Every structure is written in structure tokens, then in C-alpha cells.
Amino acid sequence: HAAGADLNCAGVINQNVFYFEGRQRRRIYDDVELHALMLTLMVALLVTPQRGLLDSRYCDQYPSMHHKRNIPFLLSAHLNHSANGEVLPWLFQQTEAIGRIGGFRVLKLLCETAMHRWMYRNWNRVAGGQFGTVYRCTAEMSDEGTVAVKQIPKQSSIQDRCVFFDVFSEVVCLDSIRFEGHVCQLLDYGADESGYWLVMKYYHTTLKKWRESLHGSFIEHLPVLLAVYGQVLQAINVLHRHGIVHYDLKCDNIMIDLDQAAPRPAAGAPVSTAAVAAAVPGEEDAAASQARLDAERAPRVAVADFGESRMMSPDELDTRNRGTEIVKCPEMLELEKVGKKEGNAYDRRKRVGTNSAADTWSLGCLLFELLTGRFLFQDDDFGMFWARLTGRMVGEDRDVVSEANVKLLEGCSPLVDFVRFMLVRDPQRRPSVVNA
Numbered sequence: 001h002a003a004g005a006d007l008n009c010a011g012v013i014n015q016n017v018f019y020f021e022g023r024q025r026r027r028i029y030d031d032v033e034l035h036a037l038m039l040t041l042m043v044a045l046l047v048t049p050q051r052g053l054l055d056s057r058y059c060d061q062y063p064s065m066h067h068k069r070n071i072p073f074l075l076s077a078h079l080n081h082s083a084n085g086e087v088l089p090w091l092f093q094q095t096e097a098i099g100r101i102g103g104f105r106v107l108k109l110l111c112e113t114a115m116h117r118w119m120y121r122n123w124n125r126v127a128g129g130q131f132g133t134v135y136r137c138t139a140e141m142s143d144e145g146t147v148a149v150k151q152i153p154k155q156s157s158i159q160d161r162c163v164f165f166d167v168f169s170e171v172v173c174l175d176s177i178r179f180e181g182h183v184c185q186l187l188d189y190g191a192d193e194s195g196y197w198l199v200m201k202y203y204h205t206t207l208k209k210w211r212e213s214l215h216g217s218f219i220e221h222l223p224v225l226l227a228v229y230g231q232v233l234q235a236i237n238v239l240h241r242h243g244i245v246h247y248d249l250k251c252d253n254i255m256i257d258l259d260q261a262a263p264r265p266a267a268g269a270p271v272s273t274a275a276v277a278a279a280v281p282g283e284e285d286a287a288a289s290q291a292r293l294d295a296e297r298a299p300r301v302a303v304a305d306f307g308e309s310r311m312m313s314p315d316e317l318d319t320r321n322r323g324t325e326i327v328k329c330p331e332m333l334e335l336e337k338v339g340k341k342e343g344n345a346y347d348r349r350k351r352v353g354t355n356s357a358a359d360t361w362s363l364g365c366l367l368f369e370l371l372t373g374r375f376l377f378q379d380d381d382f383g384m385f386w387a388r389l390t391g392r393m394v395g396e397d398r399d400v401v402s403e404a405n406v407k408l409l410e411g412c413s414p415l416v417d418f419v420r421f422m423l424v425r426d427p428q429r430r431p432s433v434v435n436a
Contacts (some may be wrong), residue, residue, distance in 0.1 A: 023083065036090035042075060043095060051243075052102025053311060061320075062163040065159075072154065072164040076110045080193075084176040088113060105171055108111055108190050109164060115190025115197060120149060131166075131307060132195075136202060139187075147187060150198040152189070158313045166307065167196045172304045174198070174242050182235035184255060184304035200304075201253035207301060210256050211373055218371045219410060225370055227298035234361060235303040237433045240356045246309050247354075249321040249362035251369050253305040317353025325382075326375050329354065329361035330425050357427035360436065364422025368401075371415065372408045376401070389423050410414065 023029045028038060048055050063070040078084060079091075088111055095103040110115050120137040127134045132152040139147045155163045172184035188199035207228070214221050232254060239246055308322040321335055332354050334415040368376040377385050386392075386398060400408075400423045401416060409415050 004018075019081070019083070032087055032090055035084075035087050036094055038048050038078070039075075039087065039091050040094040040098070040103075042071070042101065044098065045104050046071065046075075046106055047100065047102030050101070051311065052100060053172060054165065059162070059165060061162055063162055064160075066260055070158045070162055072110065072162060073105075073158045076164070076191075079107075080112050085113070101175075102172075103229045105168065105175065109168060109171065109196060110191065112190075112192045115192050117197070119190055120147065120199070123149075139199070142292065144203045147399075148200045150200065152198075153195045153420050163196070167198075168242050169310060172311055173239075173309045174200075174421065176242050176244065176311065177238060180235075180238045182302055183232045183238060184299070184302045184306075201261065201302075203302060203304070204258045205256050206252055206253035207256055207370070210299065211251060211370060217255050217410065218373075218379035219412070222371075224298045228301055229367055229370055231298070231301045232303065232366065233363065233433060233436060235301075236359055238435055239303070239309075242357070243311050243313060243358050244306075244309055245312055245318070245354075246303065246359050246362070248305060248308040248327070249303070249359060249366050250324060250327050250375075251366065252291075253303070254366075255302045255304045257300045257302065268339075276410070288399060312355065317351055317355055319353045322354075323358075326364045326377055327362045329358045329427065330356060330391075331391055333386055344427045355427070356432070357430045360430050363428075363433065363436065367415075367422070368405065368409075368419055374408065376405060376419075389425070 028035055038210065044140055046055060046058050048051060058071050059071075060066050060068045084295065090110075091109060092104075092114075093231050095107055114163045122138040124146070125133060126135045126136050132150050137147055137149050139145065152163060152167055155161060163392065171186070171189050175189075177183050178186060184203070185201040186198065188197075188203060215336065218225060232249075236246065236249070296341045310320075310322075312318060319335060321332065323332070335352065335354070365376045368374075377388065388398075388402070391398065391400075399420075402421055406416055407418075421431060422436060
């Protein structure tokens with residue numbers, strides 16, 4: 001072990017010697033301001049001028065696979081080298097002078113000195129997965145008190161997937177909707193030697209866990225369930241107005257703040273809770289349903305987990321396979337099949353990809369999950385799941401909502417009709433969230 005440590009130490013020393021020898025041959029390092037200007041140019045080239053998104057010419061999720069340079073990885077190594085510390089204040093100042101928020105976000109995620117991790121104490125692990133770990137922390141010098149911190153490990157090699165690409169996309173989405181209602185609030189972000197950090201408002205539980213705490217028939221809780229769903233629709237409407245597609249809507253990705261209650265959706269809100277509730281067998285008239293909603297104020301929800309999300313222009317289609325399998329739309333499932341040029345399904349005249357219509361489909365699945373506590377397609381194996389979504393079922397039960405799932409909705413035809421209304425297989429005929 002000692003010999004191995006000595007070899008690693010020797011390797012680091014040799015790398016530094018090579019690095020400093022290279023610096024001495026490059027006169028740009030003799031002038032801090034000129035050095036900063038060149039770095040400012042690089043940062044400016046990384047992002048598009050209009051929307052501050054990563055420019056695909058210089059940044060790619062899989063640079064090695066697509067024969068591109070991993071510029072964020074190289075730039076991060078340069079900015080965080082001890083020899084370049086004096087250039088960082090100049091770089092931040094010049095980037096700020098340009099006035100591009102995209103460049104500022106790049107620097108926040110690449111410069112480790114910009115992350116003040118000392119502000120967060122009492123770290124408690126809350127959850128973890130393949131792409132990161134979430135902690136509950138106490139924030140110093142903040143009105144929030146308790147915050148949630150998501151840590152995403154950095155890539156270890158220049159040949160690996162560009163983690164910065166995904167983190168930057170998530171930050172762009174969250175940062176663009178700060179202070180909007182019913183969406184998770186981003187408080188801070190940055191990076192250190194261990195990974196990227198997203199600091200967010202802490203929420204008590206998820207919509208999935210809250211739904212599991214309800215007992216009895218969903219009909220008993222229908223007004224409050226529909227009020228919660230109305231909040232989700234409002235949130236997705238906000239996302240789509242900002243050009244953001246979530247791509248992974250399910251109850252596990254909706255947070256609940258038990259300290260706050262949300263008022264019942266007013267007339268004209270995206271979902272007509274009173275009208276649906278009034279049509280349920282055994283319910284009183286619409287006025288009584290509204291009174292019950294006033295008594296049972298719904299908890300405030302916030303849409304979270306933007307790891308699969310993307311900001312897009314209205315006419316753009318995304319060709320990446322995103323989200324959780326069981327809530328994917330039909331066009332997402334068929335992406336690989338219709339996108340391969342050598343496949344029989346390929347048609348060069350037809351544009352391939354997904355857009356905000358994918359969220360409408362997931363919202364239909366989410367309503368069923370919220371009402372019943374079950375995923376809409378959880379009983380199907382993949383073959384059955386694919387056939388039902390794409391309309392290739394053999395037999396009489398070709399409806400996207402199976403007979404078994406209709407029974408789980410307890411014969412409430414307005415609810416069944418609304419789920420079917422959202423789950424239109426053709427994305428061009430699928431309603432927008434505004435129309436829902």
C-alpha cells in the first residue's frame with residue numbers, strides 16, 4: 001500500500017512538473033487579464049446566446065462516443081488548478097459584465113471555490129440512487145433553516161459520460177422557474193472536488209407516501225385528491241410556458257409541504273374538480289362538493305426531480321430516451337425503433353422525437369396513480385405494456401385503460417373519460433395541459 005501511495009504521489013508530481021513547464025512556454029499566462037479574457041471567450045462559446053443552453057457544437061452528453069472533446073471536463077481541471085486561482089475573480093467579473101446568465105451558471109458549476117459548502121451543517125442522508133444522493137442539512141445564514149442538498153458525483157475520467165451536461169440542464173430548468181408556485185425551489189448550486197451540489201427547499205414527504213397514508217375508497221377523498229391534481233396541472237402549465245418538459249411525472253417526484261395548505265382551485269382552473277366530483281355516484285350536488293373541498297384543504301405540492309427534464313423551443317423534438325418506463329408515452333417507447341435508419345419503421349420524411357405532449361401522457365398516468373395508489377400499467381409485462389400503449393393489442397381489450405383498471409376507478413365514468421382524454425396515443429391529437 002505504501003509503495004502504491006508513493007507511485008500515485010510521484011505521478012501527481014510529474015503531472016504538475018509537466019503542467020508548469022507548459023505554462024512557462026505559453027505567454028498568455030504572463031497576463032492575468034488576457035488569460036481571463038480567453039477563458040471568458042471559452043465560457044461564452046459553451047452556451048447559446050439567446051437562451052443560455054449548452055451549445056451542442058462544444059458540449060455533448062457522450063463526447064467520446066460522438067468523437068467530440070469533453071471541454072467542460074478540461075475547463076474544470078484548468079479552473080480548479082491551484083496555479084489559476086488568481087484568474088477566477090477576473091473571470092467572474094468579465095462574465096458578469098457580458099450579462100449572460102448561462103456563462104455564470106457554467107462558472108458556478110465548474111469553479112469549486114464558488115461553492116460555499118461550509119454554510120451547510122448537520123448532514124443526514126435521506127435518499128440515494130444511481131445518479132446521486134439527497135441529504136437533509138441545516139443552512140447557516142439562511143431563512144430556510146432546513147434544506148435538501150442533492151449531490152451528484154463527478155465523472156472520474158475524460159472518457160466517461162459528461163455529468164456536467166446533465167447537471168447543467170437540471171440547473172437551467174430549476175433556475176428558470178425560481179419563485180413560481182408548485183415547483184421545487186432551487187436555493188443554490190455549485191461544485192466541489194467530490195461532486196455537483198443542488199441546494200433546494202426541504203419538503204416533508206412525497207405525494208406517493210402521502211397517498212399511501214389515506215385509507216378507504218378514493219371516492220371519500222376525491223375532492224382533496226382532485227385539488228392536489230389541479231396544483232400539479234398548474235405547475236406543468238408553468239413549466240411548459242417556460243419551454244420546459246419534465247419527462248418523469250409520477251407521485252414519487254411530487255413533493256408535499258405539510259406546513260402549507262393550498263386553496264381549492266378556483267373556477268376556470270386547469271381541472272374542474274367540482275364538476276367531476278359532482279358526477280361521482282353517491283356524492284351530493286356540486287355545491288356540497290365545493291363545501292367539502294373548503295373543509296378539506298389540500299396540502300401544497302411541488303413538482304420536483306428535474307434530472308430528466310429539458311428546456312426546448314416550441315418546434316423542437318427531443319430524441320433522447322428519458323424518464324421512468326411505466327409512465328413513458330408511446331412515441332418515447334418507439335424512439336429507438338423509428339429512429340434507426342436501417343430499420344423498417346424508419347421514414348426520413350417524418351420527424352422523430354418527443355415534446356411537451358409527453359408530459360400530458362404522464363399526467364394521465366399520474367391521475368390514475370393518485371386516485372388508486374397504483375401505476376396504470378403495473379400489471380403488464382413489457383410486451384403487453386408496449387402493445388397496449390402503441391395500440392397493437394390482440395383481442396377485444398385494446399383500450400389504453402384496461403377493463404381491470406376501469407374497475408379500479410369504481411365506475412366513475414367522468415374520471416375514466418378524463419384519463420382516456422389525456423392518454424391519446426397520437427401526440428399531435430393529445431391535448432395540451434392548458435386544454436386539460
